[in-house]
Amino acid sequence: MKSSKSLKSPPAPLFQSGERNEVQLRHLFQSSGRAGVSHLETEVILSHVLGISRAMIRARPEQIMNSEDQKRFNSLIYRRLQKEPLAYILEEKEFWSLSLQVNSDVLIPRPETEILVEAVLQRLPDEPGIQILDLGTGSGAIALALAVERPHWQIIATDKSSDALAVAIENAKKLAVTNVKFLCGDWFSPLLERPIHQRLFHAVVSNPPYVSADDFNLNQNELQFEPEQALIAGESGFQDLRQIVTQASDFLVSKAWLFLEHGYNQREQVLFLLRKCGFIETHDLKDLAGLDRVAIGQKL
Numbered sequence: 537m538k539s540s541k542s543l544k545s546p547p548a549p550l551f552q553s554g555e556r557n558e559v560q561l562r563h564l565f566q567s568s569g570r571a572g573v574s575h576l577e578t579e580v581i582l583s584h585v586l587g588i589s590r591a592m593i594r595a596r597p598e599q600i601m602n603s604e605d606q607k608r609f610n611s612l613i614y615r616r617l618q619k620e621p622l623a624y625i626l627e628e629k630e631f632w633s634l635s636l637q638v639n640s641d642v643l644i645p646r647p648e649t650e651i652l653v654e655a656v657l658q659r660l661p662d663e664p665g666i667q668i669l670d671l672g673t674g675s676g677a678i679a680l681a682l683a684v685e686r687p688h689w690q691i692i693a694t695d696k697s698s699d700a701l702a703v704a705i706e707n708a709k710k711l712a713v714t715n716v717k718f719l720c721g722d723w724f725s726p727l728l729e730r731p732i733h734q735r736l737f738h739a740v741v742s743n744p745p746y747v748s749a750d751d752f753n754l755n756q757n758e759l760q761f762e763p764e765q766a767l768i769a770g771e772s773g774f775q776d777l778r779q780i781v782t783q784a785s786d787f788l789v790s791k792a793w794l795f796l797e798h799g800y801n802q803r804e805q806v807l808f809l810l811r812k813c814g815f816i817e818t819h820d821l822k823d824l825a826g827l828d829r830v831a832i833g834q835k836l
């Protein structure tokens with residue numbers, strides 16, 4: 537699902553022919569503002585195209601932009617006008633203070649997922665030998681944040697999309713992270729090839745798809761550029777959560793933890809299933825918007 541799907545027609549030039557070929561930055565702000573892109577976003581896009589800081593752009597509004605850069609700028613502004621998320625346009629998103637590379641093969645990491653990372657760091661000891669499994673890692677956000685914070689932990693991150701894993705592996709390289717191993721496959725399935733003693737973890741963590749098809753249709757404008765398979769789950773968004781909760785015990789040592797991000801209306805359903813599957817200490821954390829977001833349980 538490449539973002540280019542939205543480019544139904546070629547980008548309309550922001551400048552009509554006849555205008556000067558060389559243009560000052562402050563004029564670019566005026567024209568993209570007229571087209572409907574905010575000053576802030578224009579500044580961020582300009583900084584990306586020119587490879588200079590936003591402070592530098594503010595300090596030199598009279599700076600001239602050459603026609604090559606103008607072309608790139610125009611095409612990025614055009615993508616933004618089509619409502620493509622800025623993270624895909626810049627090919628970058630900050631998560632847990634890490635700069636992560638993203639593209640349309642992966643979900644854009646969300647700030648609410650940092651709550652899950654925090655919860656894991658709080659509950660597991662900062663000791664060598666701790667083994668963590670991150671299911672459906674996408675860009676690698678959760679696994680890499682944990683790996684950076686806890687270099688002595690050993691982390692396995694899986695994803696069924698090899699395109700997503702390529703992004704995660706690239707991010708690990710850029711961050712010089714060496715304690716995450718990436719495996720391709722659906723949920724727990726890539727682990728089944730491993731010897732039994734390498735299949736047990738101190739925590740399983742996941743931000744699986746949990747949006748119902750109905751909610752997706754309602755929010756399509758915002759979500760249309762992200763991979764559907766990372767967002768939508770069957771059974772009104774519960775299918776993957778159900779699969780993970782029901783299988784997790786087989787991959788956890790005694791007293792190990794399960795951490796799951798879920799949708800704003802799935803708290804009761806997830807906690808009920810956790811208890812039914814034998815988890816204790818079950819509780820739920822809210823995100824910064826006050827919405828139920830992360831379920832936690834401990835294996836007996």
Ligand code: GLN
Nearest residue numbers: 743744745746747766767
């Ligand atoms: N938090 C995302 C959203 O609501 C969904 C992420 C997911 O399905 N895991 O847009």
